[in-house]
Amino acid sequence: MARAKPYAMNAQQSSEQQPEKGAGEAKKPPRKEAQPEWANGLRKLYDSVVEEPLPDSFKDLLSQLDAKD
Amino acid sequence: MGATERTASEKADFKRELTEVVPHLRAFARGLCGRADMADDLVQETLLKAWAAQERFQPGTSMRAWTFVILRNAYLTDMRRNRFRGEYDETVAERVLTAPAGQEEPIHLSDMHRALLTLPPERREALLLVGAGGFSYEEAANICGCAVGTIKSRVGRARSALNTMLADGSIPKRSIEDDTAHRAILEELDDVAAGQGVAARS
Numbered sequence: 001m002a003r004a005k006p007y008a009m010n011a012q013q014s015s016e017q018q019p020e021k022g023a024g025e026a027k028k029p030p031r032k033e034a035q036p037e038w039a040n041g042l043r044k045l046y047d048s049v050v051e052e053p054l055p056d057s058f059k060d061l062l063s064q065l066d067a068k069d
Numbered sequence: 070m071g072a073t074e075r076t077a078s079e080k081a082d083f084k085r086e087l088t089e090v091v092p093h094l095r096a097f098a099r100g101l102c103g104r105a106d107m108a109d110d111l112v113q114e115t116l117l118k119a120w121a122a123q124e125r126f127q128p129g130t131s132m133r134a135w136t137f138v139i140l141r142n143a144y145l146t147d148m149r150r151n152r153f154r155g156e157y158d159e160t161v162a163e164r165v166l167t168a169p170a171g172q173e174e175p176i177h178l179s180d181m182h183r184a185l186l187t188l189p190p191e192r193r194e195a196l197l198l199v200g201a202g203g204f205s206y207e208e209a210a211n212i213c214g215c216a217v218g219t220i221k222s223r224v225g226r227a228r229s230a231l232n233t234m235l236a237d238g239s240i241p242k243r244s245i246e247d248d249t250a251h252r253a254i255l256e257e258l259d260d261v262a263a264g265q266g267v268a269a270r271s
Contacts, residue, residue: 038235039200039228041181046201049096061113062088065120 075124083123086132087116093133093202094140100197101144103186111147115140134204137212141194148190184234188227195223196231 075083094115098108118139119126126135185193191213198209199220206224210217 036228036232036235038181038184038231042185042196042200043203045182045185046096046100046197049099050092052092052095054091055109057109057113058091058116061116062084062091065084065116 079128080123082128083126087119087136090132090136091116094136097137097197097202098140098144100185100201101141101190101194103182111140111144114143114147118143131208133202134208134212137198137202138214141212180235181231184231187234188230192223192227192230195220196227199224200228 091112094112095108098111098115099105102108102111115136119136122139126132185196188196194213195209198204198212199206202209204212206217206220209224210220213220
């Protein structure tokens with residue numbers, strides 16, 4: 001179901017393209033400033049996947065990569 | 070094809086680094102598309118593309134950043150080809166929203182995941198890269214092929230949206246059941262894909 005492009009999105013997009021202030025000041029994400037509780041949850045969510053054991057399908061795929069050459 | 074370009078030891082290094090980064094690719098993909106099976110398909114696709122493009126990888130640079138660009142591109146391409154479109158139905162939404170991976174997670178993590186999935190894709194990826202993946206704004210901007218200020222702005226908007234949602238406990242099921250919102254998401258993807266930048270090189 002292809003749909004026509006709504007132009008409202010473009011307006012929003014262009015406002016996002018404006019850097020809000022001097023870019024390049026902060027070298028690192030501002031870990032320091034008061035983070036809501038969920039910020040830690042976001043990282044946990046990510047880390048919980050990182051720590052999952054790798055499914056066999058990936059091991060198979062990785063070993064097949066070598067065989068291709 | 071092109072197999073002679075790299076020495077065996079360089080290939081071994083590449084393979085090792087690629088292997089090390091797989092868990093991170095899975096985590097990024099899971100955050101982007103919300104479903105474990107779709108995410109893993111995406112990661113497999115990414116690994117094959119990365120392997121095929123390995124001569125374009127500069128040894129010594131970040132394998133994680135390099136492969137994230139490939140994964141992001143594959144995701145956007147697949148979304149725009151509507152490969153995942155069929156998954157955007159209410160039943161699936163219900164499954165995504167009520168049964169996140171890992172039963173032992175505290176409840177707020179599933180709320181977190183749900184809230185994350187309601188964000189527009191470009192804000193979701195920005196927040197994932199900076200807030201979860203630990204990339205600097207500069208690195209995230211490189212991955213997304215946009216200005217640092219744009220990334221800051223997207224992360225800021227994503228954060229305030231999550232603040233609101235998680236504080237109120239009001240997490241809209243934006244994406245999926247509402248046709249207008251669904252259409253808006255697809256249009257946003259067009260916008261995101263348009264800013265390919267670095268990504269276009271891979």
